[in-house]
Amino acid sequence: MLSRVADAVYWMGRYLERSENITRLLLVTEDFSTETQGLAEQVAQSAWKDLLAIFPAAQVAPPVSAFAPMSQGYLVGFFLDPSNPYSVHYSLRKARENARSVREALTVEAFLAINETFRALDGYARRGLTDPPALRDALGSTHKGLFATIGAIEHTFTRDESWLFLKLGESLERTYRTALVLRAKLPALGAAEPRADVALYYTQWRTLLRALGSLENYRRSYGARLEPELVVPFLLFDPHSPRSLRYGTDAVKTYLERIPGEPGPALRLVGRLHAELAYHDGLVAAGGEQAAFLDRVVDVMIQAHDALGTQYFAT
Amino acid sequence: MKWVPDTTAYDETFDRAAAARPHYRPLVATLESFTQAEIDRRERLQKISLVDQGITFTVYGEKDGIERIFPFDFVPRIIPAREWERIEAGLVQRVRALNLFISDVYQDQRCLKDGVIPPELVLSRREYKRELLRVTPPRQIYTHVVGTDIIRNDRGEYLILEDNCRCPSGVSYVLENRNLLHRVFPEFFTRYPVRPIREYPRLLLDTLLWAAPRASENPVAVVLTPGIHNSAYFEHSFLAREMGAFLVQGRDLIVEDSYVYMRTTGGRQRVDVIYRRVDEDFLDPLTFRRDSLLGVPGLVNVYREGNVAIANAPGAGVADDKAVYAYMPALIKYYLGEEALIGQVPTYVGLRKDDFAYMREHLAELVVKTTGDSGGYNMLMGPFAAKKEIEAYLAQMKKAPGSYVAQPLIELSSHPTYVGGRFEPRRIDLRPFILYGETIRVLPGGLTRVALREGSYVVNSSQGGGSKDTWVLAPRGS
Numbered sequence: 001m002l003s004r005v006a007d008a009v010y011w012m013g014r015y016l017e018r019s020e021n022i023t024r025l026l027l028v029t030e031d032f033s034t035e036t037q038g039l040a041e042q043v044a045q046s047a048w049k050d051l052l053a054i055f056p057a058a059q060v061a062p063p064v065s066a067f068a069p070m071s072q073g074y075l076v077g078f079f080l081d082p083s084n085p086y087s088v089h090y091s092l093r094k095a096r097e098n099a100r101s102v103r104e105a106l107t108v109e110a111f112l113a114i115n116e117t118f119r120a121l122d123g124y125a126r127r128g129l130t131d132p133p134a135l136r137d138a139l140g141s142t143h144k145g146l147f148a149t150i151g152a153i154e155h156t157f158t159r160d161e162s163w164l165f166l167k168l169g170e171s172l173e174r175t176y177r178t179a180l181v182l183r184a185k186l187p188a189l190g191a192a193e194p195r196a197d198v199a200l201y202y203t204q205w206r207t208l209l210r211a212l213g214s215l216e217n218y219r220r221s222y223g224a225r226l227e228p229e230l231v232v233p234f235l236l237f238d239p240h241s242p243r244s245l246r247y248g249t250d251a252v253k254t255y256l257e258r259i260p261g262e263p264g265p266a267l268r269l270v271g272r273l274h275a276e277l278a279y280h281d282g283l284v285a286a287g288g289e290q291a292a293f294l295d296r297v298v299d300v301m302i303q304a305h306d307a308l309g310t311q312y313f314a315t
Numbered sequence: 316m317k318w319v320p321d322t323t324a325y326d327e328t329f330d331r332a333a334a335a336r337p338h339y340r341p342l343v344a345t346l347e348s349f350t351q352a353e354i355d356r357r358e359r360l361q362k363i364s365l366v367d368q369g370i371t372f373t374v375y376g377e378k379d380g381i382e383r384i385f386p387f388d389f390v391p392r393i394i395p396a397r398e399w400e401r402i403e404a405g406l407v408q409r410v411r412a413l414n415l416f417i418s419d420v421y422q423d424q425r426c427l428k429d430g431v432i433p434p435e436l437v438l439s440r441r442e443y444k445r446e447l448l449r450v451t452p453p454r455q456i457y458t459h460v461v462g463t464d465i466i467r468n469d470r471g472e473y474l475i476l477e478d479n480c481r482c483p484s485g486v487s488y489v490l491e492n493r494n495l496l497h498r499v500f501p502e503f504f505t506r507y508p509v510r511p512i513r514e515y516p517r518l519l520l521d522t523l524l525w526a527a528p529r530a531s532e533n534p535v536a537v538v539l540t541p542g543i544h545n546s547a548y549f550e551h552s553f554l555a556r557e558m559g560a561f562l563v564q565g566r567d568l569i570v571e572d573s574y575v576y577m578r579t580t581g582g583r584q585r586v587d588v589i590y591r592r593v594d595e596d597f598l599d600p601l602t603f604r605r606d607s608l609l610g611v612p613g614l615v616n617v618y619r620e621g622n623v624a625i626a627n628a629p630g631a632g633v634a635d636d637k638a639v640y641a642y643m644p645a646l647i648k649y650y651l652g653e654e655a656l657i658g659q660v661p662t663y664v665g666l667r668k669d670d671f672a673y674m675r676e677h678l679a680e681l682v683v684k685t686t687g688d689s690g691g692y693n694m695l696m697g698p699f700a701a702k703k704e705i706e707a708y709l710a711q712m713k714k715a716p717g718s719y720v721a722q723p724l725i726e727l728s729s730h731p732t733y734v735g736g737r738f739e740p741r742r743i744d745l746r747p748f749i750l751y752g753e754t755i756r757v758l759p760g761g762l763t764r765v766a767l768r769e770g771s772y773v774v775n776s777s778q779g780g781g782s783k784d785t786w787v788l789a790p791r792g793s
Contacts, residue, residue: 002567003578101543104555104562108368116367161580261581312580 001105001161007313008102009162013169015095016114020146021177022088025051025211026078027139030071030132032207037070040200046188047207048074053184054177055086075135079142080125088142089125092118107156110149117145161259168255168308175248176301178212182235182245183294185211190228190290202226209235217241232290237280245297246277252304259312266307273300318343321729321740325471327392328731338395338788341506346390351736358733361389361499368491386781387492388732389500392743392763393507396790399759402465402473405657406747407755408647410461413480413634414751415650417457420633421447431649432642436666439717440686442632444595446602450619452628453526459590459626460519461749462486462761465657467728474725475643475659476744480635481627482592485762485782486748487550490515490557492784508789510759515748516557519590522752523560526624527587534587537561537577539568541593541609551592565593570613573620588624589614595629603629637686637720638664665712665719674712674721678705681721683712696772698724727772730783732765742766744774745785760785 029047037044051074052058060077081087096118103111124138157163185208192201205226209215212235221238222230238244253274256267273296276284284293320329328339335343346354365384394402419426420437427434437443462483464476493512496503520536527534540551542564555562567577568586576583591598597607602615617623633639641662644655663670663681674681683695695708712719729740747761763783764774774780 001580002561002563003580004564004567005562006580097543102562103549103552104538112367119366165580259580 001165003313005102005105006161006165007309008098009105009166010169010308010313012095012098012102013166014173015091015098015169016146016149017170017173018086018177019088019091019095020143020150021174022055022078022086022091023139023143023146024213025054025181026075026088027136027143028207028210030075030136030139031210032203033071034069035203036200040197041070043200043204045070050181050184051078054180058086059084069132072130072132072135075132075139076130079135079139080121080129082125088139089121092121092142092146105162107152109152109156113145113149113152117142117149120145164255164259165312168252168259171248171251171255172301172305174243175245175252176298178235178243178245178248179294179297179301181208181212183291183298186232186290186294205231212243214241214243233282236284237277239278246274249274249277249297252301264307264311266304266311269300269304269307273297317737318731319737319739323469324726324740324742325467325469325728326730326740327467327728327743338393342391342393342503345502345506346738354733355736357499358389361387361495364495364498385488386767387488387495388741388765388767388781388783389496390731390733390738391496391503391784391786392730392745393786393788394760396788398473399787400790402657402747403757403759405473405475405655406463406749406757408651408653408656409463409475409478409643410458410749410751410755412643412647412650413461413478414456414458416639416646417480417628417631417634418455419650421630422449422451426646426649429649431645432639433666436636436638436642436664436717437633440633440636441596442630442636444603444630444633446615447619447630451621452618453528453621453624456526456626456751457628457631458634459522459526459628459751461627461751462746463749465745465747466660466725469726471728473657475640475657476725477637477640478635478643479746480631481595482547483746483748484547484550484592485746485764486515486758487553488782489748489758489760489762489785491553492782496784507786510787510789512758512760515758516554518750518752518756518758519554520558520560522750522756523558523588523590523624523626525752526626528621528624529587535561535585536588536590537563537568537586539563539565539589539591539593541565541597545592547592554590560590565597565607565609565611568611568614570611570617573617573622575611575614575617575623586623588626590626595632598625598629637662637684638666638717641720660722660725663721665716665721670721671716671719674719675709678709678721680723682724683708683719683721686718686720696724724772727766727774730763730765732767732781732783734767734769739769741769742772742774743783759787 032047033044048070060074077084077087079088082089084090096114099106099111099114121142129135129138153166189204189208205228206215209218209231214235218231218234221234235244237246239246241247249270253267253270256270283289318329320326320333328335330336365387416426426432427437458480460483462479462485465473466476467473490512523536524534538551538555538560540548540562552562561577563577569576569578575586577586593609596603597609599610599612599614600607601612615629618625641664643659647653647655663674665671665674679697681697683697685693697705727742727744730743731738732741743763743765745761745763748758750756763785764780765783766772766774767781768779
């Protein structure tokens with residue numbers, strides 16, 4: 001396929017995944033901060049501040065007024081602000097621009113879904129929503145629109161190279177972002193003492209699972225027990241849950257393997273990481289090695305991204 | 316339901332006595348069976364559908380919201396079978412002559428030597444590409460896709476207004492308009508034998524592949540677009556998708572050893588036919604405009620070697636010049652020995668002294684156009700222009716009389732159009748699309764453009780025009 005088109009669908013996949021990620025994180029964090037801000041304002045604050053570590057170059061405007069709920073500035077900034085490079089608006093706009101620039105390579109259904117979802121989102125931005133319930137409602141609709149788009153892609157695309165590059169972008173973005181979420185949240189969570197406030201402690205762990213779209217999947221494996229010694233390995237090594245690092249790395253590796261032609265450096269990098277995640281000894285899940293390991297996952301994804309560009313997009 | 320027949324122009328739908336013409340009667344009856352509320356509901360449905368599908372064009376020079384939908388009017392324009400037969404024959408004749416003319420201009424230039432058309436009028440044009448003299452395109456076809464604009468005067472006669480031999484656009488709207496009308500007003504179709512148009516992309520692909528230099532293997536055809544910011548980008552991607560062809564930009568192509576390749580994830584792949592939707596001046600910075608970033612360096616050389624077909628061929632623009640137009644009846648006679656089957660608008664050519672003198676004296680009655688521009692830019696509508704405007708325009712004209720042509724104002728025919736909750740007469744034209752492959756084929760119908768502003772004659776999409784679905788009826792008993 002054309003290198004330019006491969007590049008565009010790859011980015012479309014990344015931006016779509018990123019849009020869904022931000023949307024989910026906003027919904028979950030809003031829930032959490034509403035629930036906890038009266039109990040422990042610091043904890044609620046830091047949940048929002050974590051977003052700035054997960055999306056490092058994000059720009060968020062200060063809250064609209066001193067009386068506004070603390071979530072408002074973050075919600076507006078990460079949802080609707082067209083100039084924040086990590087807002088849903090920005091990401092979905094980019095996904096649509098990429099889609100529009102290679103419309104001939106997409107199915108009509110996929111394009112319609114992404115176009116409609118973006119147009120609705122742009123409508124919220126133009127109306128200048130600031131009221132948290134209205135923002136929540138709009139976030140919920142956007143989330144559905146994104147799932148409709150992803151569903152249209154799954155159901156209508158032929159499994160050719162376009163699809164592979166799209167899925168590659170999606171799975172690479174997902175793995176990369178999951179590692180960043182864990183990197184931002186785990187150190188503080190791991191250091192917290194359960195005895196201080198048991199309810200809050202478990203709310204935080206539950207929120208982490210929800211933030212990574214994994215709460216229900218976790219329960220299917222371990223039931224309602226919420227133990228850090230189970231949650232962390234689940235998010236790192238579970239072979240079936242689509243947002244574990246192992247699953248994500250496996251997906252990146254599989255799509256890379258299916259691209260016709262000689263395998264390149266990206267596959268070697270990701271393949272080695274995948275082996276570690278699949279044949280782990282459990283040590284990295286705990287304590288001191290955790291942060292370094294997560295940093296390495298982030299690093300491998302960045303390097304794989306660069307290698308893809310060299311091998312396929314700049315021919 | 317209130318109908319307002321047009322009293323100044325030829326009304327497509329109603330005769331002088333305000334009765335519906337026979338071929339419009341079922342449509343008028345169907346529309347009258349709807350309530351106003353129902354019609355408004357359908358119209359809203361149609362607008363939402365256009366926006367959701369992203370059927371848009373880009374307006375140059377507008378900062379905000381540059382993607383706009385091309386307004387669609389749901390009242391279809393209907394052409395009876397017998398009228399279409401004549402139009403079709405006339406178009407086939409015209410395109411054959413156009414192609415022979417271009418071929419002649421780049422080979423022996425007989426028509427110039429025989430005095431059929433003044434040489435300076437052809438050879439001094441920017442559209443005449445001296446670099447391509449004696450280069451023969453595959454199968455000697457220059458004009459693979461032609462869009463010829465046709466209007467009707469106040470007597471209802473069809474007249475050719477201009478030919479587009481470079482990259483005529485609009486065909487995607489023809490196809491999408493039909494889809495849209497199917498969905499929004501399926502009732503319209505129950506009482507008419509409307510000729511289908513869906514096979515256009517297949518015919519276009521056939522036309523392109525017919526020109527492929529290596530016919531034996533599996534030739535590769537691509538659509539070359541300037542990119543997403545071009546006003547017709549929607550159409551480029553639409554046609555590529557419908558044909559199953561690659562949509563490429565200049566930077567996707569590369570020339571090596573007299574062949575054109577595209578850059579793919581698996582390396583380089585040879586290209587045989589380029590359906591270029593890039594202006595020819597931007598095709599190849601080594602031959603034409605050096606500052607072009609849209610083109611492919613060396614492409615024209617490959618074309619010269621006969622290793623790639625370009626549709627339409629570079630240099631074909633020499634034939635759709637507004638001054639050459641004035642000589643078309645003579646050229647048809649010269650090449651084919653036939654009288655032109657469709658008439659055209661009397662045209663004064665600034666290059667001819669007598670004509671220019673007439674133009675100066677009668678500017679207030681004339682429509683004046685420059686020979687290079689298209690899209691309704693830089694023209695003077697004498698009858699509607701203020702005196703100052705006319706004077707300023709005349710001052711411009713005097714600097715280069717040869718680049719102006721003038722025509723009397725034709726009262727374009729009008730057609731009921733749904734505007735602001737009412738059916739009102741609006742001016743229309745017609746752009747049929749003609750494909751020159753193994754044979755010359757005309758897509759039944761074409762793009763009917765409508766001037767949505769009351770009293771306006773300007774139908775271009777960039778100037779506030781919209782479009783209609785265009786029906787050609789199948790002959791009775793077929």
